[in-house]
Amino acid sequence: MKVFGLAIHGGAGNIQKEYMTPELERAYEEKLSEALEVGYKLLASGAPSLNVAEETIKVLEDSPLFNAGKGSVFNHQGKIEMDAAIMNGENLTAGAVAGVKNIKNPITLARKVLDISDHVFLIGEGAEQFAKDNSIDFEDDRYFFDHKRWEQFQKIRDTEATQLDHSQSNVDILENNKFGTVGAVALDQQGNLASGSSTGGVTNKKHGRVGDSPVIGSGLYANHQCAVSSTGHGEYFLRNVVAYDIVKSIELSSLSLKEVCENTINKKLADIGGLGGVIAIDKNGLVAMPFNTPGMYRAFKTSNEEGCVRMYDY
Numbered sequence: 035m036k037v038f039g040l041a042i043h044g045g046a047g048n049i050q051k052e053y054m055t056p057e058l059e060r061a062y063e064e065k066l067s068e069a070l071e072v073g074y075k076l077l078a079s080g081a082p083s084l085n086v087a088e089e090t091i092k093v094l095e096d097s098p099l100f101n102a103g104k105g106s107v108f109n110h111q112g113k114i115e116m117d118a119a120i121m122n123g124e125n126l127t128a129g130a131v132a133g134v135k136n137i138k139n140p141i142t143l144a145r146k147v148l149d150i151s152d153h154v155f156l157i158g159e160g161a162e163q164f165a166k167d168n169s170i171d172f173e174d175d176r177y178f179f180d181h182k183r184w185e186q187f188q189k190i191r192d193t194e195a196t197q198l199d200h201s202q203s204n205v206d207i208l209e210n211n212k213f214g215t216v217g218a219v220a221l222d223q224q225g226n227l228a229s230g231s232s233t234g235g236v237t238n239k240k241h242g243r244v245g246d247s248p249v250i251g252s253g254l255y256a257n258h259q260c261a262v263s264s265t266g267h268g269e270y271f272l273r274n275v276v277a278y279d280i281v282k283s284i285e286l287s288s289l290s291l292k293e294v295c296e297n298t299i300n301k302k303l304a305d306i307g308g309l310g311g312v313i314a315i316d317k318n319g320l321v322a323m324p325f326n327t328p329g330m331y332r333a334f335k336t337s338n339e340e341g342c343v344r345m346y347d348y
């Protein structure tokens with residue numbers, strides 16, 4: 035049997051044991067394990083990596099714990115605008131949506147764009163109209179309202195202009211932005227790779243702001259060699275075209291997947307002040323999950339390795 039496996043993330047950021055309660059820690063571990071198992075079972079039954087990326091991300095979107103789907107953060111207007119994208123490494127097809135409201139599972143909308151649209155990227159009202167035309171599930175505002183997220187937003191809504199317009203220390207960025215985007219990368223039994231990302235963006239973002247997550251090449255990329263999904267301070271990931279940079283560096287260098295990913299996150303991204311991490315899997319089922327923040331919600335499992343579910347830097 036050919037090697038198969040997947041890796042998932044639930045965002046990178048100031049995730050440290052001292053800020054956690056045992057209950058919250060357990061809740062994160064359980065949800066990550068659940069998503070991982072959903073994906074792994076599908077892969078073991080022979081499902082294509084594209085379906086696996088979508089289905090695992092849906093599990094995370096449906097949880098209030100992560101900044102995607104139901105748990106999305108509020109923008110500066112107190113509204114929720116979500117972004118998502120999915121890419122098939124087998125044939126480089128992709129679907130992406132940005133700035134969408136009230137969509138229950140933005141990753142499913144992105145998948146629909148991939149499957150039936152002539153376009154790759156739809157935004158705002160146009161994407162929502164496409165969703166309506168194709169019977170994608172909507173939810174009302176109450177479904178997305180989360181008291182904790184609202185409090186996070188209230189704390190910074192009035193101070194945001196200076197925080198976003200002027201340079202901040204890394205500590206400020208970490209404390210004020212809860213990076214909690216979700217993502218998945220998968221290698222199936224046919225040897226095909228896929229990746230996906232879904233996010234509410236960053237708390238208190240300007241109306242219309244789009245980060246890296248739905249941008250093919252920055253927030254995700256997949257080809258026949260490798261699949262990558264990013265999480266972190268989107269503006270930096272956009273400028274470094276992180277996911278594509280990793281995939282191309284693998285092709286062009288003799289470095290291992292781990293070395294390339296670590297170099298991109300801990301050197302290229304860190305050098306310009308970018309915070310975050312990536313998950314990646316290659317065609318041999320090797321996985322890398324580096325980050326330059328105190329923690330990253332992450333998990334992986336392959337047919338060769340038992341894998342793990344982790345959140346801290348150990």
Ligand code: ASP
Pocket residue numbers: 045046101212213214215233234235236244245246247264265266267268269
């Ligand atoms: N990359 C996302 C963004 O900038 C945030 C995150 O990863 O949590 O929109």
